[in-house]
Amino acid sequence: MSELYEMTASQLAEILKKRNATSVEITRSLLNRIELVEPLTSSFSLVNPDLALEMAREADRRLSQGNGGPLTGIPIAVKDNMCVTGQRTSCGSRILANFVPPYDATVVRLIREAGMVILGNANMDEFAMGSSTETSCWGPTRNPWNTEMIPGGSSGGSAAAVASGEATVALGSDTGGSIRLPAAFCGVTGIKPTYGAISRYGLVAYASSLDQIGPITRDAEDMALMLNLLCGNDPLDSTSVPRSCPDFTTYLGKPVKGMTLGFPTEFFSKLENADVSGVLSDARKVFETLGVEFVELSLPHLDYGIAAYYVIAPSEASSNLARYDGVKYGHRAKEFDSMIDMYCQTRAEGFGPEVKRRIMLGTYALSSGYYDAYYLKAAKVRTLITADFKQAFESCDAVFCPTAPSPAFKIGEKIDDPIQMYLTDVFTIPVNMAGLPGVAVPGGFSREGLPIGFQLIAPHFEEPRLVQLTAAFQKETDHHLRRPPI
Amino acid sequence: MEYEAVIGLEVHAQLLTESKAFCSCTTRFGAEPNSNTCPICLGMPGVLPVLNRKALEFTVLMAIACNCRINEFSRFARKNYYYPDLPKNYQISQYELPVAEEGWVEIATEEGTTRRIGLTRIHMEEDAGKLIHDENKPVSYVDLNRTGVPLIEIVSEPEIRTPEEAAAYLRALHSVLVYLQICDGNMEEGSFRCDANVSVRPVGEKQLGVKTELKNMNSFRFVQRGLQYEIDRQIALLREGGRIVQETRLFDPVTATTASMRSKEQAHDYRYFPDPDLLPLRVEPELIERLRRELPELPAQKKERFMREFGIPAYDASVLTASRELAAYFERTVELFPNPKTISNWIMTELMRQLKSGDRTVECCPVPPEHLAGLLRLMEDGTISGKIAKAVFEEMYATGKEAGLIIKEKGLVQVSDQGELAEIIRKVLEDNPTEVAKYFSGKTQLIGFFVGQVMKATRGKANPEIVNRILAEELKKHGK
Numbered sequence: 001m002s003e004l005y006e007m008t009a010s011q012l013a014e015i016l017k018k019r020n021a022t023s024v025e026i027t028r029s030l031l032n033r034i035e036l037v038e039p040l041t042s043s044f045s046l047v048n049p050d051l052a053l054e055m056a057r058e059a060d061r062r063l064s065q066g067n068g069g070p071l072t073g074i075p076i077a078v079k080d081n082m083c084v085t086g087q088r089t090s091c092g093s094r095i096l097a098n099f100v101p102p103y104d105a106t107v108v109r110l111i112r113e114a115g116m117v118i119l120g121n122a123n124m125d126e127f128a129m130g131s132s133t134e135t136s137c138w139g140p141t142r143n144p145w146n147t148e149m150i151p152g153g154s155s156g157g158s159a160a161a162v163a164s165g166e167a168t169v170a171l172g173s174d175t176g177g178s179i180r181l182p183a184a185f186c187g188v189t190g191i192k193p194t195y196g197a198i199s200r201y202g203l204v205a206y207a208s209s210l211d212q213i214g215p216i217t218r219d220a221e222d223m224a225l226m227l228n229l230l231c232g233n234d235p236l237d238s239t240s241v242p243r244s245c246p247d248f249t250t251y252l253g254k255p256v257k258g259m260t261l262g263f264p265t266e267f268f269s270k271l272e273n274a275d276v277s278g279v280l281s282d283a284r285k286v287f288e289t290l291g292v293e294f295v296e297l298s299l300p301h302l303d304y305g306i307a308a309y310y311v312i313a314p315s316e317a318s319s320n321l322a323r324y325d326g327v328k329y330g331h332r333a334k335e336f337d338s339m340i341d342m343y344c345q346t347r348a349e350g351f352g353p354e355v356k357r358r359i360m361l362g363t364y365a366l367s368s369g370y371y372d373a374y375y376l377k378a379a380k381v382r383t384l385i386t387a388d389f390k391q392a393f394e395s396c397d398a399v400f401c402p403t404a405p406s407p408a409f410k411i412g413e414k415i416d417d418p419i420q421m422y423l424t425d426v427f428t429i430p431v432n433m434a435g436l437p438g439v440a441v442p443g444g445f446s447r448e449g450l451p452i453g454f455q456l457i458a459p460h461f462e463e464p465r466l467v468q469l470t471a472a473f474q475k476e477t478d479h480h481l482r483r484p485p486i
Numbered sequence: 487m488e489y490e491a492v493i494g495l496e497v498h499a500q501l502l503t504e505s506k507a508f509c510s511c512t513t514r515f516g517a518e519p520n521s522n523t524c525p526i527c528l529g530m531p532g533v534l535p536v537l538n539r540k541a542l543e544f545t546v547l548m549a550i551a552c553n554c555r556i557n558e559f560s561r562f563a564r565k566n567y568y569y570p571d572l573p574k575n576y577q578i579s580q581y582e583l584p585v586a587e588e589g590w591v592e593i594a595t596e597e598g599t600t601r602r603i604g605l606t607r608i609h610m611e612e613d614a615g616k617l618i619h620d621e622n623k624p625v626s627y628v629d630l631n632r633t634g635v636p637l638i639e640i641v642s643e644p645e646i647r648t649p650e651e652a653a654a655y656l657r658a659l660h661s662v663l664v665y666l667q668i669c670d671g672n673m674e675e676g677s678f679r680c681d682a683n684v685s686v687r688p689v690g691e692k693q694l695g696v697k698t699e700l701k702n703m704n705s706f707r708f709v710q711r712g713l714q715y716e717i718d719r720q721i722a723l724l725r726e727g728g729r730i731v732q733e734t735r736l737f738d739p740v741t742a743t744t745a746s747m748r749s750k751e752q753a754h755d756y757r758y759f760p761d762p763d764l765l766p767l768r769v770e771p772e773l774i775e776r777l778r779r780e781l782p783e784l785p786a787q788k789k790e791r792f793m794r795e796f797g798i799p800a801y802d803a804s805v806l807t808a809s810r811e812l813a814a815y816f817e818r819t820v821e822l823f824p825n826p827k828t829i830s831n832w833i834m835t836e837l838m839r840q841l842k843s844g845d846r847t848v849e850c851c852p853v854p855p856e857h858l859a860g861l862l863r864l865m866e867d868g869t870i871s872g873k874i875a876k877a878v879f880e881e882m883y884a885t886g887k888e889a890g891l892i893i894k895e896k897g898l899v900q901v902s903d904q905g906e907l908a909e910i911i912r913k914v915l916e917d918n919p920t921e922v923a924k925y926f927s928g929k930t931q932l933i934g935f936f937v938g939q940v941m942k943a944t945r946g947k948a949n950p951e952i953v954n955r956i957l958a959e960e961l962k963k964h965g966k
Binding site for chain 1: 531533566757
C-alpha cells in the first residue's frame with residue numbers, strides 16, 4: 001500500500017470515510033514528507049504545522065460527527081499570494097515579507113469551510129511575475145524530477161509540492177500560464193478556469209483582468225472535486241460571474257467518442273523541441289483511439305499574444321503594485337529624507353528586478369501620449385485573439401496544443417534573459433488574453449525523464465468538457481501516476 | 487484693450503450614502519481617526535471594490551435634475567498618483583465614459599434675466615483621506631475615514647463670464663444637490679468643493695487664453711473673491727506685456743489672493759486606464775425612469791410655481807426656494823394666512839435676520855408657521871401695529887411663545903379707541919404750542935413729531951392709521 005502522502009484527495013476521502021486513517025494521521029504523513037524533501041525542493045515559503053494539525057483535528061471532529069464533505073480533512077498548499085487570516089502572505093516579495101492579512105481570500109474561506117487542512121504557503125515568483133519560481137525573495141523552488149531544474153512558474157511551489165508528495169492538492173494562480181506551466185513541468189494536472197469562474201477576492205493582484213485562481217492536483221478526479229469547491233459567484237468580486245455551477249465529478253466517466261479537438265497549426269509550427277512534439281503526437285494517438293477527431297485550424301493572431309500581454313499585464317501591475325509604498329503595511333525603508341524619498345527607498349529595497357522591470361514597462365505604456373499606441377493597441381489585439389478562439393470553437397469542442405515549447409530548463413538558464421523567459425509562455429498567454437479555461441495534462445516524458453504536458457483549451461465555462469477529456473485520457477495512460485524519484 | 491474672463495468650474499459633491507462607494511464602511515463624519523475603515527478602503531493586498539448602488543442612483547438623480555444625457559454604459563477608470571492619503575495610490579474615478587454628459591442648469595443674471603450654463607459631464611469617484619501635520623515634529627498622520635466616500639464631480643462648460651455668475655452657478659448646483667437630499671452641501675466640512683479654471687481674452691476674441699486652475703476656495707464668497715483676484719491679475723499681467731503661465735494656484739482666504747502651487751511641468755500624468763476590477767457600468771433605462779418619477783420639485787420649478795401661484799416677485803421666489811425647508815415653511819404659513827406677499831416680506835426680513843444671527847436653519851426655528859400666521863392675523867385685524875408686531879416676533883423667537891400670549895402678558899394691545907386717542911392727541915397739541923405754531927407757519931414735517939409724541943404717550947400701542955386721521959382733524963380745528 002502506498003503512503004498517505006502519495007495518495008490523491010479522492011483516495012484519502014475514501015480512507016477517511018472508512019475510518020482507516022484520521023486527518024491528523026494524513027496531515028502528519030505530509031508534514032513528515034515536507035520535513036524530508038523540503039530541503040531539496042523549497043516548495044513552501046512557509047509551513048505552519050501547528051495550524052495544519054489544529055485544522056486536521058477540527059476536520060476529524062467534523063468527520064466523526066458526520067458533518068464532513070468530500071474534501072474534509074484533505075491537506076492543501078495555498079500559493080503565497082492568497083490571503084490567510086493571521087498567516088504571513090508574502091507574495092514572494094520582500095515588500096510583503098512581514099505582511100499578515102486580517103482577512104481570508106474567498107478561496108481560503110471556502111477551503112476552511114470545506115474542512116481542508118492548510119499546510120502552508122507555496123513558494124512563487126515575486127508577485128507571480130515569472131515562469132520559473134526563481135524570483136521569490138525566499139529563494140528558488142526546485143523541480144522534484146530533477147532539482148537542477150526549475151519547476152516552472154509562477155505557481156512553482158504549488159506544482160512541486162503536489163508532485164513531490166508535500167501536498168495532496170494545491171491552489172495556484174494563473175495570469176499568463178502560472179498554473180499550467182509548472183503543472184506541465186512537474187507532471188501534475190493544473191487548470192486555469194474561465195476568467196470570473198472563481199473569486200479573486202483576497203488574491204494579491206498582479207494583472208487583474210488576467211489573474212485567475214485554479215487547482216493543481218494529481219488527476220482529473222481531484223481537479224473536479226476542487227472545481228466543485230472553488231467555482232461560484234462571489235459578491236465581493238464584481239468580475240466573478242453569477243451563474244450556477246455543474247457537479248464537475250459527473251463528467252469524470254463520460255465517453256469522449258465523437259468529440260473534436262482543434263489542432264492549431266500556428267502552435268505546432270513553432271515547436272522545435274522533438275520531445276515535446278513526440279509527446280503531443282502520442283497524446284493525439286491516445287485521443288484518436290478514444291474516438292476523438294482532430295481538425296486543423298488557425299489562430300492567426302497568436303504571434304501577437306506575448307507582445308500584447310507584456311503591455312496589458314505590466315500596465316495593470318504598475319497600478320496594482322502602487323499600494324506598496326511603506327505607508328500602511330509591509331516593508332518601509334529605515335532611512336529616508338523626505339516623503340518621496342521614503343517611497344523610492346522602500347520600493348527600491350522591497351521589489352526585485354523582475355517586478356521593477358514590469359512596473360517600469362507598465363508605467364511607460366500608460367503614460368500620456370503612449371496610451372493609444374500601447375495599451376489601447378494591446379486591448380485590440382486581445383479582442384482579435386478572443387475572436388480567433390471563438391472562430392476556432394465553431395469547428396471543435398476544445399483546442400489541443402503544447403503547454404510549453406520545451407520541458408523544464410535549468411535554474412539560472414533564462415533568469416538574465418527576460419525575452420527568452422517570456423517566450424516560455426507563448427502557448428499559455430493567449431488563453432488568459434481570451435479569458436478561456438485551459439488545463440495542462442501530463443502527457444509523457446522527455447529523454448532526460450522530465451515531464452511534458454499538453455494543453456486543452458475550451459470555450460468559456462466549458463470546464464466540464466476539460467474534466468471529461470482529461471479523465472478519459474488519464475484512464476488510458478499512467479503519466480500522471482508516475483512520481484518523481486525524490 | 488478690454489478683456490473678458492472665461493471660467494469653468496469643477497464641483498466635487500460628497501454623496502449622502504450610508505456606506506462608502508466601494509465597501510460597506512460608514513460615511514459618518516467626525517469619528518475617531520481610522521475607525522471607519524476596512525481592508526478594502528485601506529487598499530490592502532488582494533481586496534476588490536464593489537460599487538454601492540445607492541451612489542449610482544444619487545448620481546443619476548443629479549444627472550436627471552441637470553438635464554444631462556445619461557450614458558447606458560459608463561466605465562470606472564484608475565487615476566494613478568502617489569499620496570499618503572490615497573491608500574491604493576490610485577483613485578477610482580471615471581475618465582472616458584462618465585455616467586452623464588451634456589446637461590445644463592439655469593442661473594439668474596444681474597440684468598434680471600436667466601442664462602443656461604452647460605455641464606460637460608457628471609462622473610462618480612471616491613474621496614481620499616486626510617493628512618494631519620504635527621505642528622511640533624516633522625511628522626504627518628493619516629486619517630483614512632473619508633477614504634472611499636462617494637463623490638460626484640460636476641464639470642461645467644467654460645461658459646461662465648464673471649465671478650458673480652460663478653457664484654450664482656454654484657448656488658444653483660448647491661441647492662439642487664440639497665433639494666435632492668443627496669449631498670449635505672457643507673462647504674466648510676468639504677462636502678461641497680469647487681475648483682475653477684480661469685482665463686482671460688480680449689473681448690471679441692474667439693480663441694481661449696492660457697488658463698490657470700484655482701483651488702482651496704471653500705465658500706461661495708471665496709470663489710467670487712478668488713476669481714476676481716485671478717482675473718484682475720491675469721488682465722494686469724497681459725497689459726504689462728506679460729504672459730500667463732499654465733499652472734495650479736492656491737487661494738489664500740486671509741489675503742484674498744492666489745499664489746502658484748505647481749506648474750504645468752510639475753503636473754501629474756495620471757495614467758488613466760479602465761479599472762479591471764469593475765465591470766462596465768450599465769444604467770438600465772428602467773432605473774432612469776423610476777428615478778425620474780421619484781424626482782422631487784426642483785428649485786427652479788418651485789420658484790416658477792411660487793411666482794405663478796402666489797403672485798410674489800422673482801426675487802422673493804428665489805430667496806424662498808433656496809432651501810426645500812424654507813419653501814415648505816412659506817407654503818405652510820400661506821395655507822394658514824393667505825397673504826403670500828406679507829409672509830414673504832416677514833420671512834425674508836424678520837425671520838431670516840433672526841435665523842442668521844443665531845446661525846440656525848429654518849428646520850430648528852422656534853417660531854413654527856402656525857405661530858407666524860397667528861401673529862400676522864393679529865396685525866391684520868388691528869390688535870397690534872406693525873411695529874409692535876416686530877417686537878412681538880422677536881419675543882416669540884426668543885421664548886417660543888405664541889403671539890397672543892406675549893401681547894396679553896405685556897399689555898401690547900393696540901389702542902384703537904377713537905375717543906381715547908382724540909383726548910391724547912388734543913393733550914399733545916396743547917402741551918406743544920410752539921410746535922403747533924411752527925407747523926402752521928409751514929413746517930408740515932412736524933406732523934411726525936406729533937405722531938411720535940402720541941406713540942410715546944401710548945407706549946407705541948396707538949393704532950397709527952387712526953392717529954393720523956384724528957391728528958389731521960384736530961390740527962384742522964387748531965388752524966381755524
